[in-house]
Amino acid sequence: xxxxxxxxxxxxxxxxxxxxxxxxxxxxxxxxxxxxxxxxxxxxxxxxxxxxxxxxxxxxxxxxxxxxxxxxxxxxxxxxxxxxxxxxxxxxxxxxxxxxxxxxxxxxxxxxxxxxxxxxxxxxxxxxxxxxxxxxxxxxxxxxxxxxxxxxxxxxxxxxxxxxxxxxxxxxxxxxxxxxxxxxxxxxxxxxxxxxxxxxxxxxxxxxxxxxxxxxxxxxxxxxxxxxxxxxxxxxxxxxxxxxxxxxxxxxxxxxxxxxxxxxxxxxxxxxxxxxxxxxxxxxxxxxxxxxxxxxxxxxxxxxxxxxxxxxxxxxxxxxxxxxxxxxxxxxxxxxxxxxxxxxxxxxxxxxxxxxxxxxxxxxxxxxxxxxxxxxxxxxxxxxxxxxxxxxxxxxxxxxxxxxxxxxxx
Amino acid sequence: xxxxxxxxxxxxxxxxxxxxxxxxxxxxxxxxxxxxxxxxxxxxxxxxxxxxxxxxxxxxxxxxxxxxxxxxxxxxxxxxxxxxxxxxxxxxxxxxxxxxxxxxxxxxxxxxxxxxxxxxxxxxxxxxxxxxxxxxxxxxxxxxxxxxxxxxxxxxxxxxxxxxxxxxxxxxxxxxxxxxxxxxxxxxxxxxxxxxxxxxxxxxxxxxxxxxxxxxxxxxxxxxxxxxxxxxxxxxxxxxxxxxxxxxxxxxxxxxxxxxxxxxxxxxxxxxxxxxxxxxxxxxxxxxxxxxxxxxxxxxxxxxxxxxxxxxxxxxxxxxxxxxxxxxxxxxxxxxxxxxxxxxxxxxxxxxxxxxxxxxxxxxxxxxxxxxxxxxxxxxxxx
Numbered sequence: 045x046x047x048x049x050x051x052x053x054x055x056x057x058x059x060x061x062x063x064x065x066x067x068x069x070x071x072x073x074x075x076x077x078x079x080x081x082x083x084x085x086x087x088x089x090x091x092x093x094x095x096x097x098x099x100x101x102x103x104x105x106x107x108x109x110x111x112x113x114x115x116x117x118x119x120x121x122x123x124x125x126x127x128x129x130x131x132x133x134x135x136x137x138x139x140x141x142x143x144x145x146x147x148x149x150x151x152x153x154x155x156x157x158x159x160x161x162x163x164x165x166x167x168x169x170x171x172x173x174x175x176x177x178x179x180x181x182x183x184x185x186x187x188x189x190x191x192x193x194x195x196x197x198x199x200x201x202x203x204x205x206x207x208x209x210x211x212x213x214x215x216x217x218x219x220x221x222x223x224x225x226x227x228x229x230x231x232x233x234x235x236x237x238x239x240x241x242x243x244x245x246x247x248x249x250x251x252x253x254x255x256x257x258x259x260x261x262x263x264x265x266x267x268x269x270x271x272x273x274x275x276x277x278x279x280x281x282x283x284x285x286x287x288x289x290x291x292x293x294x295x296x297x298x299x300x301x302x303x304x305x306x307x308x309x310x311x312x313x314x315x316x317x318x319x320x321x322x323x324x325x326x327x328x329x330x331x332x333x334x335x336x337x338x339x340x341x342x343x344x345x346x347x348x349x350x351x352x353x354x355x356x357x358x359x360x361x362x363x364x365x366x367x368x369x370x371x372x373x374x375x376x377x378x379x380x381x382x383x384x385x386x387x388x389x390x391x392x393x394x395x396x397x398x399x400x401x402x403x404x405x406x407x408x409x410x411x412x413x414x415x416x417x418x419x420x421x422x423x424x425x426x427x428x429x430x431x432x433x434x435x436x437x438x439x440x441x442x443x444x445x446x447x448x449x450x451x452x453x454x
Numbered sequence: 455x456x457x458x459x460x461x462x463x464x465x466x467x468x469x470x471x472x473x474x475x476x477x478x479x480x481x482x483x484x485x486x487x488x489x490x491x492x493x494x495x496x497x498x499x500x501x502x503x504x505x506x507x508x509x510x511x512x513x514x515x516x517x518x519x520x521x522x523x524x525x526x527x528x529x530x531x532x533x534x535x536x537x538x539x540x541x542x543x544x545x546x547x548x549x550x551x552x553x554x555x556x557x558x559x560x561x562x563x564x565x566x567x568x569x570x571x572x573x574x575x576x577x578x579x580x581x582x583x584x585x586x587x588x589x590x591x592x593x594x595x596x597x598x599x600x601x602x603x604x605x606x607x608x609x610x611x612x613x614x615x616x617x618x619x620x621x622x623x624x625x626x627x628x629x630x631x632x633x634x635x636x637x638x639x640x641x642x643x644x645x646x647x648x649x650x651x652x653x654x655x656x657x658x659x660x661x662x663x664x665x666x667x668x669x670x671x672x673x674x675x676x677x678x679x680x681x682x683x684x685x686x687x688x689x690x691x692x693x694x695x696x697x698x699x700x701x702x703x704x705x706x707x708x709x710x711x712x713x714x715x716x717x718x719x720x721x722x723x724x725x726x727x728x729x730x731x732x733x734x735x736x737x738x739x740x741x742x743x744x745x746x747x748x749x750x751x752x753x754x755x756x757x758x759x760x761x762x763x764x765x766x767x768x769x770x771x772x773x774x775x776x777x778x779x780x781x782x783x784x785x786x787x788x789x790x791x792x793x794x795x796x797x798x799x800x801x802x803x804x805x806x807x808x809x810x811x812x813x814x815x816x817x818x819x820x821x822x823x824x825x826x827x828x829x830x831x832x833x834x835x836x837x
Binding site for chain 2: 050054055058059062063066067070074093094096097098100101103104105107108110111112113114115116118119122169172173176177179180183186188189190191192193194195196197198199200201202203204205206207208210215216217218219220221224331334335336339340343363388391392394395398399411414415418419424427428431432434435438441442445446449450453
């Protein structure tokens with residue numbers, strides 16, 4: 045059967061079936077099982093109303109259970125069994141095998157790198173774009189252009205960025221922007237300013253910013269602060285440690301930068317330079333996610349009461365103080381939401397790595413590692429074990445979201 | 455006061471310029487792909503896409519035709535003549551040479567003396583004549599080093615190749631229709647199921663409602679990586695195998711949490727009076743849902759539809775696991791592009807065009823329905 049016709053039939057059967065199910069199940073409930081007539085009419089109506097929600101929910105519960113809840117349990121079970129032994133229980137052997145593989149540790153390290161860098165930069169750029177376009181007459185056009193990459197598939201974005209990173213031999217014209225720009229630097233004074241001083245300034249600023257965030261987070265403790273739940277304390281400690289690590293990384297890179305002997309005049313295969321190629325991949329996701337952060341943060345900025353900003357201006361605050369001390373604290377909740385949402389996307393990132401390097405040259409990430417185990421090595425045990433690792437990394441956010449949703453409903 | 459006004463306008467200018475810079479930076483990559491998809495192979499290889507509107511200069515080494523097959527006698531001399539570019543091109547030669555040490559020794563029309571009466575001459579359009587005695591005009595063709603200039607040139611040929619070509623030439627037609635076949639049922643079916651569930655969670659009272667809502671919020675973030683192995687086993691076990699039905703079901707399952715969450719949040723905000731009045735007038739829940747709730751929820755339905763459409767259209771992982779079998783007949787566009795990256799990674803004219811074909815539809819949807827997309831994003835991020 046032609047797939048198009050099959051698709052059409054599926055839509056009709058699927059949608060028609062759903063509607064028919066809802067209609068007839070309600071009819072049967074009201075007319076046959078608990079008819080609203082006779083001597084038990086009142087009791088029957090209330091009984092029917094007790095059953096009805098479950099009729100409405102049944103298909104959804106079935107689909108959610110089968111496609112999301114059951115796999116969590118089943119993956120956990122599979123991660124403890126071995127396919128070659130006919131699914132025998134092998135305890136933690138798969139995890140042991142995974143831990144012994146350097147590729148797994150590489151994937152884990154890279155995932156943490158992605159977790160630190162992508163949400164930070166996407167949120168920062170999004171905040172910048174939201175603030176810049178806030179009062180602009182053509183702000184909406186600017187916003188939709190920055191937002192546009194959201195519609196582009198990760199694979200499409202991978203092609204777009206491979207065109208940017210492409211390298212040709214030295215004697216041919218460079219068709220990748222990055223190499224064309226790179227070859228402009230020949231090691232003179234200009235190169236020194238742009239490739240040493242400027243990045244150093246950016247790195248030091250970044251380190252300072254991280255340190256400032258750490259300071260803000262631990263400030264209450266320095267003043268003898270005791271309140272807050274365990275979760276809040278834990279969050280603060282994690283942010284503080286992460287921030288310090290970032291600041292340390294930035295300062296260390298500044299030193300390496302000045303010591304490094306840059307290969308001027310040679311076209312570079314950017315995606316094959318170990319460690320740094322991770323950042324070239326992250327750029328793709330930052331490019332896509334910035335629009336998302338901008339849209340949400342822009343709405344949050346609009347929601348800030350005008351009086352607070354006006355009061356600050358009357359008190360003589362400059363635009364930067366207004367932004368950092370009045371606006372940002374008021375939208376902190378939204379920033380956290382944006383940050384966690386992008387974190388979730390990062391944990392599941394697969395297509396970008398798969399299409400650009402397929403984990404070669406030390407760019408492996410967990411989701412791609414899992415795919416590799418699953419379909420190339422055909423090792424379902426280790427594949428499931430790595431999926432469970434992703435689940436473990438996601439679960440703090442899961443708990444946090446459920447906690448918040450329940451709090452909101454009360 | 456004047457000073458304050460001065461800094462104000464300075465700030466306004468900074469904001470304007472930074473915004474322009476940011477927008478250009480964000481557009482630059484996509485524009486590169488778009489421009490490249492309209493350039494010829496020669497043009498792509500001779501200059502970066504940002505030089506598409508200027509004349510490109512390129513150095514090439516071309517051999518004259520094989521003397522043993524092509525030489526013609528002219529008195530006691532032999533002549534090989536022809537066109538360096540085999541005719542079809544609009545390049546012009548600016549300078550040329552016969553040795554790699556002096557590639558710019560001659561201008562077109564000059565006669566290069568290679569010694570002992572052997573000569574070569576090259577015209578601006580690439581016509582050449584290579585003349586010498588029996589011994590000289592033999593073996594391999596004379597090497598000619600040319601520096602060419604090609605004026606800007608745009609073409610629709612790439613789209614022609616990609617849209618009409620077969621699977622192995624990078625043809626996208628089959629993949630395009632496959633993607634469409636995956637996308638449409640996978641967008642519509644979860645909406646229907648989720649709408650009923652969302653109504654129950656928003657407006658019906660029953661024990662366990664709060665737990666169910668919490669469960670939906672939890673499932674919202676479960677990585678679908680977890681579902682791959684068990685569900686593939688399940689599909690293979692119950693005979694669905696790899697195919698459209700499997701991928702539709704999988705997308706339906708993975709899309710449901712967001713659908714229920716978005717729709718419930720929207721339906722909860724609908725005015726209570728309408729629903730209670732309808733109940734007083736004797737309407738059943740089914741009637742309230744179809745006659746009142748569904749029409750009023752159109753914005754939320756549209757939001758989710760766009761999300762799910764973009765997600766299923768752009769998806770690679772689910773299609774690779776649940777749909778694409780060994781024959782590759784059911785390949786989708788994202789997968790086709792990944793294969794092209796592997797097999798024809800250097801053919802940028804094919805790659806850029808194929809990629810642009812695949813992102814064209816989402817871009818159209820994005821720009822026409824942006825309002826709903828933004829609304830959905832704002833409602834969908836857990837607060």
